[in-house]
Amino acid sequence: MSPRRRRERRRARQQGAEIPAAPTRYRMREKLLAIGEDFVIETAGGQPAFKVDGKALRVRNTIQIRDRQGGLRYRVQERVLRLKETMVIQGADGRTAATIKKALVTPLRDRFDVKVAGGPPLHVQGNILDHEYTITRNGKPVATVSKRWFRVRDTYGVEVMAGEDDALVLAIAAAIDTIRQ
Structure with a gap:
């Protein structure tokens, strides 16, 4: 924890304010959709958090994000033959949880819009x-x-703020990693 964050938490405790929970940091590998590759997403401390199951021999790129017990949380699939690069994230029930589209014109920085089912959109x-x-x-x-x-090498971190759906955020990061390849 950074010294600035420690000071902020100490001040909040002294003033009797509720201290927000710390974000969770995960360790992910690049190129998640290597054909048939399976691996574990770990917390920054090295504890297994989620399993990634890469599906081989499919027409479109597909990965599944599973919890530690092996239960399906999200399925990420590429939508082919679209004007904008698009990835769809489906929940365990098969319903669309989010749709990610790359912005057509991005002069200075990459930009993606994430339409979340039943919630406000996210911007990347x-x-x-x-x-x-x-x-x-x-x-x-x-x-x-x-x-x-x-x-x-080939590792990056995803820090998810407290109160967010960690598995969905990791699925979004995996989808963006796939689009950028």
Whole structure:
């Protein structure tokens, strides 16, 4: 925890304010959709959090995000033959949970719009190729993706704010990683 964050938490405790829960940081590998590849998404401390099941021999790229017990949380599928690159995230029940579309014109930075079923949209902006971007809702951060947190090659971090659906945010990061390839 950074010294600034410690000071903020100490001040909040002294004033009797509710201390917001700390965000959770996950470690992910680049190129999630290598054909048939399975691996584990870990917390920054190295604890297994989710399993990724890459499906081989499919017409379109597909991965499944599963919880530690193996239960399906989200399925990420590429939509082919679209004007804008599009990925669809389906929940365990098969319903669309989110649709990710890349903006057509992005002069300075990469930008994606995420339409979330039953909720306000999310916006993704930053340097997607270098894994340095932010996911926001109504201008407030939902998650931050950065390669700077880990020294391991082909690894990047996803920091999810407290109260968010971690599996959905990780599925969004995986979909964006697939689109950028």
